[in-house]
Amino acid sequence: MRNPLPPASVLIVGGGIGGIVLGDRLSALGIAVTICERHQGRAGSSWPEILWPATKARLALCRGGNDVTGRSLLTLGGMQAHVGGRWRELLSREGLQASSYGPVSADPHGLREGLLASSPCQIRRGLTWERPILDGDGSIRGGVFREAGSGAELEIRADLVVGDDGSGSRVREAIGIRFDARSFPLDFLCFPVLWPTRFPPDEALLWAAPGLPGIAGAMVMPQSPGGGGAGMILVDPAIRAAVGEETLWQACLERLPDFADFVVRAEEIPTAVVRDWGHARAYGGRGGVLLGDAIHPTSPAGGQGANMAVADAVALGGLVPQGGEFARLLATYESQRREANAKSVGITAAVASGLRAPLPGSWRRGLVRGGIRSVSRLGWAPWFLRFPATAFLGGEME
Ligand SMILES: Cc1cc2nc3c(=O)[nH]c(=O)nc-3n(C[C@H](O)[C@H](O)[C@H](O)COP(=O)(O)OP(=O)(O)OC[C@H]3O[C@@H](n4cnc5c(N)ncnc54)[C@H](O)[C@@H]3O)c2cc1C
Structure with missing residues (x-):
């Protein structure tokens, strides 16, 4: 029946x-x-998780949704990327304020x-x-x-x-x-973060193509106005298997500028997450x-x-x-x-597919760093937000 x-x-x-x-x-x-x-x-x-404004609006419709979204979601005020030895503005505060597609960080x-x-x-x-x-x-x-x-x-x-x-x-x-x-060509090492007061409390930070073996990048994201957050390191699964998470973690702690300041427990190895798709x-x-x-x-x-x-x-x-x-x-x-x-x-x-493209590591790093520098200089990042902010919505929901 x-x-x-x-x-x-x-x-x-x-x-x-x-x-x-x-x-x-x-x-x-x-x-x-x-x-x-x-x-x-x-x-x-x-783990760091981005929600888009359309999702925030839908969550607010749940019972108690307004309270919960107020406590567990933080609208990002900007994003900085560490490229070429210094922090560069990837998503500016003004750009985000003018955009209807600003990312929201979720705990x-x-x-x-x-x-x-x-x-x-x-x-x-x-x-x-x-x-x-x-x-x-x-x-x-x-x-x-x-x-x-x-x-x-x-x-x-x-x-x-x-x-x-x-x-x-x-x-x-x-x-x-x-x-x-x-299988996705990168694994993710996720860890809790405590926001240092010398960094703006609502801006995410990205270490892009840092040139450390096996590490494609790292990011930290604030998740609550109280200073809590989460971070992840993007690692090559083959190198992770060969050297272990601890080696990659130590490399980030020692070599990524400012990274260690965000880490709550340096002695605790991050949780490895594999994302099949x-x-x-x-x-x-x-x-x-x-x-x-x-x-x-x-x-x-x-x-x-x-x-x-x-x-x-x-x-x-x-x-x-x-x-x-x-x-x-x-x-x-x-x-x-x-x-x-x-x-x-x-x-x-x-x-x-981009990550699997047969490019020498130095070319790949050059492309990522060059791309971030150009986007940062031209202030283009907000223009790229519309697609990810709406892709998941069916036509009738937009
Ligand atoms: C590092 C990382 C970063 C991410 N970043 C983003 C991001 O920026 N933006 C974004 O939108 N998404 C992001 N995601 C993905 C997002 O977290 C998931 O897509 C989302 O959580 C899926 O939700 P879901 O409702 O499908 O359930 P899931 O979160 O997949 O939950 C499944 C639940 O089912 C339970 N379960 C499993 N098997 C059983 C069983 N046999 N019996 C009973 N219970 C079971 C599990 O314990 C789990 O609680 C990220 C994920 C990771 C890991």
Whole structure:
């Protein structure tokens, strides 16, 4: 038997930003939403995350959204790049003030926790999706979860199952969607930051092509008016495997100008993050739907992943309450989102090809440094913001 739509109950697997926004929307309409998240608390270090104004506006519509966005989001006032031995203005304060597309820095953990705290949807932590519960015609009617701690299995049934369980999605696997993940040519070492008072509290900093072996760049970003933030180092996976994270971390601490001043705990090796990318061939099936990284994981290039997840959630949150056939819901959802998501994934594809281009390291560094110098001198950076700030929006959302 196919599940009834609109559903009385929705099970969301994974408590990422997309799942939380969807849960908030549906529960506000009286639908019983349960989010099952495998982690019991905060998982790992934070990372720098750019949200765009359109996403900030959508988050503000969540229950308590205004408070949360006020606490966990910081509109950037500028960006400096260290190139040719000195700091250069890459994004100027005046340029950003004149632009409607200024980037907003998010504290990803704070944002998710803040939204959950004021949302009526229920979150059950420490539950890892193991396999689907299927009915007679093979439709997914819920999931079997493994409880952290006890190791016991637990069944949760719902009229609709949504997979927001990230790039390695097990719900996607249960639906039977093929996904060819591609590896991104850089890995990311993420670490917490405490902003030194001698740097403006709302400007991000970038060390571009610093000429250290295995290190393509580094950045630090303020995330809250209180001086907290996060940073990441972009590293070559082969060199990371050969020399280890500690060597690369020490090189940054010793050789990147001003870098060590931002680091909270120099003795703590950053968390390594690998970002595979791709775009799934379908957005759901067998009575289950997917969103966010479960269908289109990307690299951090262009700041798209979380923005896409929120846009997916908004689209799905508008369609699910309308009812109708499951096949129609899925077709409409995919037709609203695929083109925009393809644009966003295209940014990662383009950057990955550029990084794989067979160029000598010195040429590559010259191109990056020359590009930053020109953009900085000509004040062009704000002109480049429109594309990443809107790529993830479907035509009807712009
Ligand atoms: C270093 C870095 C920088 C980034 N920069 C940006 C940026 O600037 N801008 C941007 O928009 N995006 C950025 N992203 C990407 C962004 O963080 C992700 O795209 C976004 O978080 C995806 O959200 P989501 O809703 O798809 O869920 P995810 O964040 O993928 O969350 C999935 C959740 O599912 C849970 N889960 C997984 N498997 C199971 C299971 N079997 N059972 C139960 N729960 C499960 C996980 O624990 C997790 O909480 C960055 C990511 C990284 C790592």
